[in-house]
Amino acid sequence: MFGFNHLVMAVDKGPQSGSNSSSSMTHNSQKPCLMALNKDKKPGAKLDGSGLLLSALGLEKLHGGKLTLSSVLEIKSNTMSDKPAQSLEQLPWTFLRNLIMSNLNSRNVKCSFSDADNDFDDLNPLDLIIALFHCSDPFLQQEMVSKMSICQFAVPLLLPNCDTQQSTLMLWAMRDLVKKFRHHSGDGVRTFVEDRIVEMDIPMVSFVRLGESSLPKSQTLNKLLSNPHQHNDTFVHCDMEGGDVPRRISDGLVEVSWYLPCGSTNIDMFTQPVAIANLRGDGRLFKTQMSFLYETSAAVFIFSDDLEGDLSTLNNIESTAELFLVTSSRRKNFNMETVKAICTKHNVKETNLIIKEKKNDAEFVKALRFHVSDVIGKNPIKMKVEDMAAVARHIDIVVDEDCTECKDGRRSAEGITGNIKNVVKFKEDQLPLHSEIWKQISQLEKEKCRMRNSGKDIESYKSSLEATEKKLRKEQQEKAFSEAMGKFTAGISESGTQRLFFLKWLKIQLDTLSRHNLSTLRKQYKDCCRNTPQDKKLIADLDEQISNCSLGPEHFFRELGQIYECACSLPKKDQSRQQVQHLPGLCAQMLLNGFPVELVDGDASNIPMKWIKEVLTQLHQLVETKSKILVLTVLGVQSTGKSTLLNTMFGVQFAVSSGRCTRGAFMLLIKVSEELRPELKCDFIMVIDTEGLKSPELAALDTSYEHDNELATLVIGLSDITIINIAMENSTEMKDILQIVVHAFLRMSEVGKKPRCLFVHQNVSDMSAHDSNMRDRKKLMEQLDEMTRAAAKMEKKKAYEKFTDVMEYDPDKDSHYIPGLWHGTPPMAPVNVGYSEAVNELKKSLIGSLKTSNSRNNNATEFVEWTQGLWNAVKCENFIFNFRNSLVADAYTDLCTQYNTWEWSFQSEMNKWLITMETMITNFGVTEKNVQINLLRASLNKWLDEASKKLLEEEQTILSNLEEYFKKKDGNVRLVEKYRQDFQTSANSLRRQIELSIKHSLEKAVEIREGMEKVNKIKDKQMDTIDKKVRELLKECRERKADISEDGLTAEFEKMWEGIMYELSGVTLPEINVYQDVNHLLRSNLGAKGGHVLKMLNIVDLKSSGQGKFIVKHEWFSGWKRFVTAIKNLNMNFIADIQEICNNIIGDCYSLISDHISVMERNNTDYHETYIRDLLKAVDDQLKDDQISDECEASLKVHVCGRAARLFQKEHKEFNVRNDPQNRLMKSKPIFLENFLESFSEKDQCQKKAKQFTETCVKPAVEDYVSKHLGQAIAEKMKIGDEGVTYSTRPRFVSDLLKQLLHEDSFQKYKEYTRSYGPFVKIWINEQIIEKMSSDEQMQQLEKELLHEIVKKITATISSISIDMDIVEFISQFCSDLEDQLVFPRDALENFLILINTNTDQFATNLKEYIEEMESHLAQGYANKTDTLRITERISHLPSKPHDLLFSRLCGCGEQCPFCGTPCEAGGDNHKEHFSSMHRSRAFARRHWDATKELVTDICTTAVNSDIRFKSSKTGDDWHPYKEYRAIYPDWEIKGDQSMEASDYWKYVLMKFNNELAKAYDLKAGVIPEAWKTLTAEDALRSLK
């Protein structure tokens, strides 16, 4: 069977094709099995070296090392398929995929197809392996060798090339193999050895075949190496799948495998390590290989039956190897004599002759084993693989390490490692930045967040921390760039392959340097953890030693990071800073090459954030912004095979070793192939390997619990999928770890992220685990639920009941069971097939679930943002309250901006509707004289219904807009999911708010209209009487027919008029006593307050109230609890504070009063008690509960109402005078007379009437229209254009305002801003409006537009009315058509209609002309008044004021920070939590130290991180820690900020105005921390961004 077939022979003869030698056919004829195999081979199959095979495998383009590791690791669409290959071309990929996953079955390459047209319908696995080695680059070769070795496959030592006949010694490929074993030494002490295999002194025993042999060599070797209980197929043999297929290109291959003892006599086949080499093919044909083996082996075993043939190869002069001859006595022409003769001839000792006599193998194998043991027991030559290179070169074998890149890389690496005598010392000298200093900086950074050791003066403390950090950074700068680092940077700056070689060499050499120490320490550590976990001191000590002794490329990268970070604190232009600009790019390139990069430094427990940020930013650019990543992480107890799992799953190379191995967290990128990107929605998968969490016994170690907690929170926060790794043997330990994990998940769901979670149970022996573990799963689930509740309670978030509330987890789908890694006892155990298969299943399910998930993935820069935010929050401990991330912030701002526009359009819409309705109400009864006033009430209800419907519709619009918004998949909407509810409630509350205000306004309008009824009735009656009388007189005069002169007529008229006067003289308008109304309303408003207040009302004199300034008096507060405590605390500001509140309210009320008065004058309406009610409501609305005492409130209301009463009384008087019947009669007399005369003479009045109508009715109505709509129009205008952005969201508005304040630099303004935000802001907006409206005649433009709009409507109305009506009907129709738009002055209309008698057609025509004239006249009027003063005046008299409209959408909820008074910036007005982006020193809220009277400088965001305490009325004047301010102010969210830049604005302002502020508040100036003193206006400005 092992006499090779014709195909191989042909190949061996060289590249000529078709030279099937007949001799080989003769050989074959003796081999029935091969005959049978080849009998249907097509004759003349073409064979031209490796070419045909490679092309059949689809590899021809990759020949010569073009296949790279990273291309193999790419996630492709076939990555997850586990179907057998469907074509030859798929075979290599299936093989590689399985091999990378350490699958023992990977060599079973039978494919499930049969392709008649192909010459190759079957393939020997060795051919495939050789073909792939030819195609792979050196790094993939290394990886293949590593994985083959893990599977206990033999690996190529000499790689043949059938085209060139040139063998290659695969030294480089084997470089990375590290093996561990235990010697059996004579004295019974078993020493444990771990080393790089190519550097180990291990004797090699080679096996070759010469000519024919009936003995199955490879199979025999497998038996030789396997122990009886566990058979390994180390070498491919003919009974394996595909092993019987004729080999095409792999003869001449020398494979090697090592037997390594584990130290147990029962298990070990050999007590000493031995390398077994196996030459494929007939040794006679491979002289070079034979020589190599002779010169390097301790012994060579020759298998041959063909002893008569050419055995010249046996006579190698250089050979030092002992020769053995292995033959079978069962073959036909066996002759003991010849055998013996041959032995003598070729110097084979007789004892070295091994003859297989029985059919049974056992004895034969035993004999072989005996001889091998004997050879290695005799202390033979042991040649390192490394040293074989010299032999190889000598006999014309290429050594793969001889390529220039490899040599150069090695030299560069040696340049660094050659100088290392002592690792600890080297690190101190050459890598000084990242050790102690960086640890100290990390401590400082954390302390800046936590402020554990601050005294009272936290801001100064913080600034001193900052100063220390600066100092440390400076120290770093002085040490930056040691010699070794210079070389390292040079090394990684090399191009492509050479850099990779350099890094690999560096790793190899460093490993060698530190291996000895480390492996002992790790072992001790592991033993100690297992056996004496109570000895914490020793464990901690070992832990530290491990960290001190370890040295790998990651330490160099760490150092690089620190070099970069310390340079960042230099000015931008500094040369040292310029020099390091390129470093992150190099590191980014490494990441792209698939290197793990350290994210969290496990020793310092910190992330070098600036460095990582820049690295990932560079990466983002390197891949042309196609950097969407999906993050997968693993968490679990120490040494539970986390890194192994990831390595197996993705073929990556995270550090693996028993004992404490991974530190911190490493990230690594795996490319996703182009075709899969859309499906997985990402370009890369980022795999993060983490440090094992400590088991509970160890967790008590100093700060390790904290460290674990931080790491878990960060990692879970970063990941899209977290694998929780549980080793079965320590599932109880896992419970405590889970506690940490649950906390982390809970925190994440608080910030709107719900990562997926997978449980992987490792070391499960039973393959049916999934089903049988159902009960365990249920139990785990229950435990998790319970933990969730406990964690929720601890984090004070009661809402979480179940584990699934905090993460996406389906216990059935997301539980995986993985059997033990090793099949047998290491080191000779291969990877368990079950392990590899289960990991593959896990991978498939992971990737499958990624496909179905619909989350959007972050790109590298977003990932950095997210990391940064998370890490800051983690550092601040108070995680939930501290998490602020710019991605969330951006998403939130976007949502707010959107919401703001919806809200605005809702408000505008309703505002317009309200104006229409008010117009209708005012117009009620104008056209229909005798309509019943109570119909108005009925209509009011109808309108209110209509309003409710409309409001609901508008609310629905907002809600569905919201719905749409959250459906969006792009953008980070999922991050603001948790605010959704807030905005929904806000929409709802906005609706209710507007509903109330509409109801209020409409009712007021109706009441006022009703109040006018009496007066109107009187007027109407009067008019009717006169009209009738005049008409009678007219008729009478006409009937007389006499030619009455004008004088005569006048006389007649005068006579009649006197009569009327007499008749109507008794009629007067009702007098209203406003004071009485006020008195009454005050009583009912304050009635509930109790006796003392009513008593006060009894003695108050309203008539003298409300004059002069309102002064708050002490006595109103005597006995009031808050006041008493304030006095106790010597809070002299108390009364002043109240005074300010009152002043603000009074200011608002005064403007309300003047608004009412201007309405009365404009519409000629009377006073109505509703105005007073309005006023009282305004006061009530502004007074928050318990802000001032009852007495004070009463006095305030009396003051306001007193003033109102006086003004309204006066207004009422004026109204009565204006509308006094006699007076009116006197006024209308000339009109009547004129009309009387004209009617008599039947003059045509058209022209005149049209003019009169335009002037007295239309023009005032139009002006009124423009005024009513102007406010809204101005407000709209303010919101558009570049400057309009100011009004887009609250934070933006505040920031723009502060910017301007900074510019104006006025203490007074700051004082007003911080003391009375609302009023100040309104005034400020008003100023902005006036400024904008004054430029470019903007307001005139708006006025003209409104004017034109209404004129167009009027003209259209005129044209639409039929001219067949008489004039009165025409006018009536005209008015009613426009009743919802225009209010025509009632009196003027009546006067107009007196004795009217004109031609409708003509009138209409004339009217249009006059209206046209009016428009241009009015427009002219607007255009002439462009000065600021006039605009200010005009705006202040508008019925709806633009600044009020804008303010109502910008004031938000109106809450202010309970500590510093900064306004809430949350979107909507009904949110669960108030927050603000920038707090300020409490000094601005007049806070000061009791003892010293100095202003308090500290800022809320620092205070909530510190251990200092506060007291307020809410704490019952007890001290309460700031950290737990939530207990007192549960709806405020004040995020701690450890950065020095936070609130720079206010620091600067306080620094500048410290003294003025102190003076204004009669206090002493605050102590300004050193660091603030250097702040400039630019810094302040920057912090507003």
Ligand SMILES: Nc1nc2c(ncn2[C@@H]2O[C@H](COP(=O)(O)OP(=O)(O)OP(=O)(O)O)[C@@H](O)[C@H]2O)c(=O)[nH]1
């Ligand atoms: N017996 C057994 N050993 C395993 C298994 N998985 C991994 N190992 C071995 O356990 C050791 C630790 O594996 P790692 O993958 O480094 O474990 P880790 O969890 O990453 O360790 P740390 O990073 O130090 O926490 C290695 O020597 C692995 O070969 C397993 O399932 N069974």
Ligand SMILES: [Mg+2]
């Ligand atoms: Mg690990």
Ligand SMILES: [Zn+2]
């Ligand atoms: Zn605050």
Ligand SMILES: [Zn+2]
């Ligand atoms: Zn709020």
